[in-house]
Amino acid sequence: MAIDYEKIMKLESGPWTVSYTDRETMLYALGLGMGLDPLNADELPFVYENGLKVLPSQATVVAWDNELLAKSGVNFIMVVHGEERLTVHAPLPYEGTIECKGKVTGCFDKGEGKGAIILADTEIRDKATGQLLVTLGMTIFARGDGGFGGPAGGGPAPHVLPERDFDKSVAYRTLESQALIYRLSGDRNPLHADPNFAQMAGFPRPILHGLCTYGNACRAVVEAYCDFDPTKVVEFNARFSTPVFPGETLETQMWRDGNVVSFRTRVVERDVVAINNGKAVIKD
Template sequence: MAINYEHVMSLTSKDQEFSYGDRETMLYALGIGLGADPMDKTELAFVYENGLKTIPTMATVIAWGAGRVGDTGINYAMVVHGEQRLTMHKPLPSAATILADSRFVDCLDKGAGKGAVLISETTIRDKKDGSPLCTLTSSIFARADGGFGGPSEGGPALHAIPDRAPDLEVDIPTSPDQALIYRLSGDRNPLHADPDFAKMVGFPRPILHGLCTYGLTCRAVLQAYCDMDPTRIQSHDVRFSAPVFPGETVSVQLWRDGDVVSFEARVKSRDAVVIRNGKTVLAG
């Protein structure tokens, strides 16, 4: 079924309710590889209920399924994540009941055979007082759904990486079972677990979730510039450019200019850049 531009842009949802507890908070942290060293107390704080901290990028899973992507008519088997942006309004609690309001802000037609880009915005609020916790802006690339006659240009501008050598580089290894752990936080797409399905859609084996790689880059910023204090992160934006296979090491290159951290991530063993145009804004 072809995309109907007016229909997609009319799709909204309000006050979708979700709840999570310390178990989900710890599971997310384990899913992005925190706690691998049981003697590292800075990481233990994210996987142990005594003084539990939350990673800002957990915002991408606490309202998993919010919005109405399923009503757009796209071929979901041919979808990949394009960009992810996160703005924090206040630190995420380690447990909460939340409300999610979602809408589409763009639906771009790249042409027949070239795909479509759908950009959605979700604001997450704390149910107990209605205060906003964060705003998520996500773009998905629907590879099989171009040619519907919508606008071809739009979307937020990409962040430019500084034209100098990186100030720092942080290597983060992933485990062979990383995707199997991460998927328990919400994204059960078989692309990340089933070898036969992965081959059917064009990958040699299951790939790591893009949002897991997103969490890894947040870990790198926290480690490099925040002394693992998640309240220092005000926003965290990326563009996905290539998949990571579980078991690979992700090398995050970082540049700091005042309160802005720019970053890219690559898998050196394959000479593959997996995250481009990364930008984090730190609290002053």
């Protein structure tokens, strides 16, 4: 079924309401590997309800939505998550009730056999007050849906990393069970748990969620440049490059220029870049 450009550009989802507690907040941080050392006083506030802190990347799981893609008519098996963008308007609370609404904001035809690019945004608001908390932006590469006659082009231009040596790096080794923990925050795609399904998709074993690697990079920036204060992050944008296997080590390399932290995340064991063209904006 080919993409109908006029139809897809009118697609919306929601509003839908999500309630979550401190349990979901702590589970998300554990899914990123935080708290592995229970005596780490800097990470303990992310996994313990006494003074609980929230990573801004948690917004990607509390507002999890497959409805837009389900309505779009694309070949879901051929879909790849290309980019994730996050803008913080007000800090996400560690528990509460939020209202979310999504919409398609762009669709580009790369040509027959070359796929399509779909852009979508999700707004997260406090249910009680209506205050806008976070805006999420997502770029989807629909590899099997090019040639539908839509406009040429693509998504936002990637952030260019500095050419000098990186200023700081932080490395975390993921657990062999990392994907099995992380999927409990919402994305239960069997690609991340079922070895047989992973092999059918062309992988030797289940892969780590791209958004888990994304959250891991956010964790690194919060450690390196925010003194473990997640409320300092205003924007967090990145492009996905290579899948990660649970158990591999993720090294996030960072450059700071004023309030902008550029970053990329490398898989140490294979010397490949998993996340590229990263841009975080932090408060002074």
